[in-house]
Amino acid sequence: MAPRLLIIGLDSVPPHLLFERYAHVMPFVTALRQRGRYGALRSTDPPITVPAWVSLTSGRTPAELGLYGFRQMPPQGRALCLPSAADVPHPRLWDLACAAGLRSAVVSVPLTWPLPAHPHLYMTADFLAPGTDSPWAAPPALQDELHARFGPYRFDVDHFRHRPPADVAADVHDFSRQHFAIFRHLLTTRRPHFGMLVDLGPDRFHHALLSQMRGNALDPGGKYYALLDAEIAQTAALAGPETLLMLVSDHGVKPLQGVCYLNEWLWQAGYLVLHAAPRRPTPLSKADVDWARTRAWAEGGYHGRIYLNTPARSPQSRLRPADAAATLAALHRDLSALPLRDGTTLHNRVFTALELYGPDFVGQPPDLTVYCDDLNLRANATLGTGMLLGRTNDTGADDANHDHRGIYLLAHPKGPSLSHLPPLGELPITEIFHLGCAALGLSDAPSSLAGRS
Numbered sequence: 461m462a463p464r465l466l467i468i469g470l471d472s473v474p475p476h477l478l479f480e481r482y483a484h485v486m487p488f489v490t491a492l493r494q495r496g497r498y499g500a501l502r503s504t505d506p507p508i509t510v511p512a513w514v515s516l517t518s519g520r521t522p523a524e525l526g527l528y529g530f531r532q533m534p535p536q537g538r539a540l541c542l543p544s545a546a547d548v549p550h551p552r553l554w555d556l557a558c559a560a561g562l563r564s565a566v567v568s569v570p571l572t573w574p575l576p577a578h579p580h581l582y583m584t585a586d587f588l589a590p591g592t593d594s595p596w597a598a599p600p601a602l603q604d605e606l607h608a609r610f611g612p613y614r615f616d617v618d619h620f621r622h623r624p625p626a627d628v629a630a631d632v633h634d635f636s637r638q639h640f641a642i643f644r645h646l647l648t649t650r651r652p653h654f655g656m657l658v659d660l661g662p663d664r665f666h667h668a669l670l671s672q673m674r675g676n677a678l679d680p681g682g683k684y685y686a687l688l689d690a691e692i693a694q695t696a697a698l699a700g701p702e703t704l705l706m707l708v709s710d711h712g713v714k715p716l717q718g719v720c721y722l723n724e725w726l727w728q729a730g731y732l733v734l735h736a737a738p739r740r741p742t743p744l745s746k747a748d749v750d751w752a753r754t755r756a757w758a759e760g761g762y763h764g765r766i767y768l769n770t771p772a773r774s775p776q777s778r779l780r781p782a783d784a785a786a787t788l789a790a791l792h793r794d795l796s797a798l799p800l801r802d803g804t805t806l807h808n809r810v811f812t813a814l815e816l817y818g819p820d821f822v823g824q825p826p827d828l829t830v831y832c833d834d835l836n837l838r839a840n841a842t843l844g845t846g847m848l849l850g851r852t853n854d855t856g857a858d859d860a861n862h863d864h865r866g867i868y869l870l871a872h873p874k875g876p877s878l879s880h881l882p883p884l885g886e887l888p889i890t891e892i893f894h895l896g897c898a899a900l901g902l903s904d905a906p907s908s909l910a911g912r913s
Contacts, residue, residue, distance in 0.1 A: 462700025467656040472663035474712030486689035496871025503711040512710035517552040519893030526823025533824035562653035565646035587616040617664040621856030628668040636661035640691040670859035696873040709866035719840040720832040722758035738844030764830030764839030
């Protein structure tokens with residue numbers, strides 16, 4: 461039995477790399493494009509692994525999921541925490557497939573730990589799992605089987621921001637090979653109706669080597685994208701005439717040009733107040749913050765998150781509800797255009813939670829989401845640098861930032877061509893869920909979901 465649906469996720473792959481720059485080293489994917497439908501997949505706001513992969517597999521937006529990034533703000537307090545699969549309130553493709561009696565094989569899809577216990581599900585954990593000391597495969601017997609055949613399970617590419625790029629490149633090759641091999645093993649031994657793999661390798665490769673990826677003969681990206689093409693081809697060989705193959709990515713990527721020290725600006729502008737100035741660059745968590753007089757602070761990452769210092773988040777806060785709205789409006793205005801010392805202006809894209817998510821969002825989104833210089837800059841929460849802009853990433857060397865445009869490619873590797881169908885254009889990321897439900901014949905998928913049939 462061949463699967464009805466195969467989804468191969470390539471984390472962080474944008475259209476211009478897969479469909480243009482490296483098309484010459486990807487003959488199989490290029491051939492699929494000629495017989496399928498492909499284009500740009502619009503990621504979530506923010507374009508981050510979590511919530512993007514969860515939206516893709518559940519058909520729900522971040523506003524419906526209550527997931528707004530790698531770390532979440534609790535209802536009370538200001539300490540961000542990592543989410544897990546227990547925080548996903550809606551079923552995902554494999555949940556619906558298993559409920560319909562269809563077998564599913566799922567490898568390394570983000571936010572799947574703790575692993576669910578479905579009688580028709582074979583799953584390995586993603587990179588956010590605690591590690592090999594905790595269960596990383598389900599059912600439990602699968603763990604010993606995979607370890608014996610493939611060696612220690614690779615959750616991530618270790619220390620990819622702190623090693624020479626050539627070492628990272630070699631490690632990413634091994635990482636991707638292992639995950640594709642595990643996926644093919646499950647496809648041939650468990651014969652699922654639905655299979656999904658997310659390869660985190662492209663994301664790690666781009667963060668370490670994007671500046672070296674120019675498409676020429678000396679380009680390390682050519683060798684890696686050729687490997688991906690070969691792995692995809694081997695996997696697609698297991699498809700049948702009725703199998704629909706989807707290549708997708710959760711977001712795109714663009715060159716990282718530096719960092720913006722948001723808390724430094726909030727401090728200089730008087731929104732964030734300190735008892736004493738730090739003597740050296742200091743994380744916000746270790747700074748001597750006057751939480752009684754502070755009106756807002758920032759959390760860093762590939763995008764900036766501004767939180768008002770409300771009494772629910774800080775018992776010492778004196779920020780009254782009437783003042784909170786005025787503070788938010790002033791921050792929105794001021795952060796959108798920041799004057800620099802050289803006389804130029806840094807133009808950021810700034811959104812309130814209402815603008816991004818509407819009035820009915822759940823959970824605790826940031827009060828403001830900031831795409832620093834339209835995602836050309838990373839947001840840095842460090843205090844005490846004396847600068848608004850800098851070159852150094854607080855988490856280590858980094859070549860890339862996330863972008864909104866990922867990819868999709870839909871084709872029957874051994875079945876009828878789709879090239880006669882009209883172009884689909886740019887699709888929202890939630891659309892993959894609906895297309896997946898249609899391919900699996902899941903007519904009982906919730907009808908209220910965002911996206912199209």
